[in-house]
Each structure stands twice: as structure tokens, then as C-alpha cells.
Amino acid sequence: MKIDVLTLFPAMFAGPLDESIIKRARTAGLLDLKIHNLRDWAHDRHKTVDDRPFGGGPGMLLKPEPLFEAVEALRHRGTWVVLLSPSGRKFDQATARELAGRKHLLLVTGHYEGFDERVREKLADDELSIGDYVLTNGALPAMVVIDAVARLLPGVLGDAESPVDESFSRGLLEYPQYTRPAEFREMRVPEVLVSGNHAEIEKWRQTQAKQRTRERRPDLLK
Numbered sequence: 001m002k003i004d005v006l007t008l009f010p011a012m013f014a015g016p017l018d019e020s021i022i023k024r025a026r027t028a029g030l031l032d033l034k035i036h037n038l039r040d041w042a043h044d045r046h047k048t049v050d051d052r053p054f055g056g057g058p059g060m061l062l063k064p065e066p067l068f069e070a071v072e073a074l075r076h077r078g079t080w081v082v083l084l085s086p087s088g089r090k091f092d093q094a095t096a097r098e099l100a101g102r103k104h105l106l107l108v109t110g111h112y113e114g115f116d117e118r119v120r121e122k123l124a125d126d127e128l129s130i131g132d133y134v135l136t137n138g139a140l141p142a143m144v145v146i147d148a149v150a151r152l153l154p155g156v157l158g159d160a161e162s163p164v165d166e167s168f169s170r171g172l173l174e175y176p177q178y179t180r181p182a183e184f185r186e187m188r189v190p191e192v193l194v195s196g197n198h199a200e201i202e203k204w205r206q207t208q209a210k211q212r213t214r215e216r217r218p219d220l221l222k
Contacts, residue, residue, distance in 0.1 A: 088127035109138030
């Protein structure tokens with residue numbers, strides 16, 4: 001998969017995307033990831049990419065000219081252009097699976113008071129928000145989307161079953177997990193998990209997943 005990111009803060013991506021699973025995916029050639037500075041498409045000597053909104057109001061808006069030129073330069077047949085902003089539909093695991101099926105994602109990160117509306121109307125295929133809160137800019141949401149999507153790509157995770165039983169993969173939170181030792185500070189692992197009865201283990205896990213979801217995220221059961 002190929003992912004391009006258009007941002008005003010390319011340095012923010014250096015650490016998180018050069019470690020762990022994402023680094024291995026890039027090294028193995030499973031993920032082609034490139035970060036682009038929006039100011040590279042500004043033509044004045046100050047590299048201006050923002051201006052005041054018509055009609056007045058606080059803050060600044062990202063101008064259409066550099067965004068249109070940047071997207072047109074990076075987009076090709078099959079590219080899915082995604083704006084990251086608080087106005088987008090809420091990003092979740094189902095959306096991550098949907099995006100993982102795309103060949104090329106172009107993530108456009110917002111800043112200031114957001115985008116000139118013409119960018120939404122003519123450039124964007126999708127608009128996503130990672131939650132109901134406001135961040136300084138769209139760099140962190142872009143990293144969240146990249147991480148969630150990349151780990152669903154074939155071959156990225158060592159165990160092909162890993163993404164299947166995780167939280168949200170089946171619409172439920174993940175069941176409780178335990179590892180050795182079987183007893184620690186007088187706390188024992190549930191007997192069913194050491195019984196060797198795989199049918200009973202699966203039944204227990206499903207019950208626990210539903211119970212945990214009901215207690216912590218009942219909205220997922222609606």
C-alpha cells in the first residue's frame with residue numbers, strides 16, 4: 001500500500017512512524033509511506049499557505065491554491081484523498097478496514113481554522129475525525145489512521161490471527177488476557193484458560209467480551 005501525507009509539520013511524523021510495526025512494514029516494502037510539506041507548493045517568498053476568512057472571524061484558513069496544486073501533483077488513478085478534520089465522520093475499526101483495501105491514500109492534515117470549503121467540495125473523497133475533541137493540527141490524527149490501517153495489511157503483523165480477535169474487530173471489546181505465571185500474588189488465571197478445552201475457552205472469551213463491552217461501551221451493542 002502507498003500512503004502520502006500532506007502536512008505543515010513533517011517533523012512530527014519522524015519518531016512514531018520510524019519505530020515498531022510501522023517501521024518493519026516500511027522496511028519490508030509492505031507500506032510505502034511519504035510525508036510532504038504543504039509549503040513546498042506555496043509560491044511567495046514567505047511560503048504562505050493560509051489567509052483570513054471572508055466574512056471575518058477568528059483564526060486563519062488554509063488557502064486553496066497550494067492544496068489544489070499539492071493534491072493534483074500527488075494524486076493519480078486510484079488515489080483516495082482523505083481530509084483529517086473535526087468535521088469528518090468518526091474514524092473507527094470498520095473505517096480502518098475500508099481504507100486498508102485502498103491502493104493509495106493521500107492524507108491531508110488540517111491546521112488553523114481548517115480548510116477553504118472548495119477543498120472539501122472538489123478535492124476530498126472522504127473526511128475523517130478521530131474523536132469529538134479539538135487538536136492543534138491534523139498530524140496526530142493522520143498518524144492514528146496510518147497505524148490502524150497499516151497493521152491490517154497482509155503480512156504486517158507476524159500472526160495473521162492477531163487483528164481478528166482484538167478490540168472492535170468483531171464489534172466487541174477484547175476479552176481478558178493472561179500469561180504466565182498462572183498464579184501471581186495470590187491472583188490465579190481463570191481455570192478454563194488452563195483446562196485445554198478449546199471449545200470452553202472460546203465460549204468463556206465470547207462471554208467475557210460481551211460482558212466487558214456491556215459494562216464499558218454499551219453503545220457498541222446497539
